[in-house]
Amino acid sequence: MFVKFCGFTKPEDVEAACLLGISACGFIFYQQSKRFCNLSDAVQCIAICKKHGVMSVGVFVDNDPLSILSLAGAVKLDVIQIYTIELYHELSPHYSIIFALRVSKNFSFNTIPIIHTKDRYLFDTYDLASFGGTGKPFDWNSIAGFKHIQRTIIAGGLNSSTIPMLCSVVQPFGIDISTGIEDKPGIKNINKMHAIIQTIKELGYDISR
Numbered sequence: 001m002f003v004k005f006c007g008f009t010k011p012e013d014v015e016a017a018c019l020l021g022i023s024a025c026g027f028i029f030y031q032q033s034k035r036f037c038n039l040s041d042a043v044q045c046i047a048i049c050k051k052h053g054v055m056s057v058g059v060f061v062d063n064d065p066l067s068i069l070s071l072a073g074a075v076k077l078d079v080i081q082i083y084t085i086e087l088y089h090e091l092s093p094h095y096s097i098i099f100a101l102r103v104s105k106n107f108s109f110n111t112i113p114i115i116h117t118k119d120r121y122l123f124d125t126y127d128l129a130s131f132g133g134t135g136k137p138f139d140w141n142s143i144a145g146f147k148h149i150q151r152t153i154i155a156g157g158l159n160s161s162t163i164p165m166l167c168s169v170v171q172p173f174g175i176d177i178s179t180g181i182e183d184k185p186g187i188k189n190i191n192k193m194h195a196i197i198q199t200i201k202e203l204g205y206d207i208s209r
Helices: 011-019 039-052 065-075 085-091 163-169 190-202
Strands: 002-006 024-028 055-059 079-082 096-103 120-125 152-155 174-177 182-184
Touching (some): 002 055, 002 190, 024 039, 039 065, 065 085, 085 096, 120 174
Parallel strands (some): 002 024, 079 096, 096 120, 152 174
């Protein structure tokens, strides 16, 4: 299973997460986010990821393609996470992409664009005021029939208690956790991170790189 912990702001938290053997660390470059990571911290954090062979993912919301490419190159990101198909078409030739969709009550498979096989989908909970990090799950049954679930990462309300329930409904490619490993936004809790890894292993999953 692909395991992405997201919303890092401190190098020491990244180090602790990488030592647990996770697949990827996420860094949010959306200035309105409570987990916004500034450039200098991002450089330090991503260097730690590279030292441990852990993928670095940059999360972008309202940036234009050229500014995203510039920042991604400056901090040496491995993957870019975006929310619009317009940005996807601009950036996919240059980077591996996580294409994020926010799942609402009216969610339909018919609204999901087709993306390249090298890229991944991410389903997160729709919230009017926030792009991710809500700590709230969506109805996992609503995506149980998605034909690309083996290329899909699930986010929203995941922690060591809810992961078994998720995996009983769908068997996704990966999971993405932010609120479920925190004491407060941007400040991670090593015990919560460790509990996630233990839960995944107890369910019989290996962590993929």
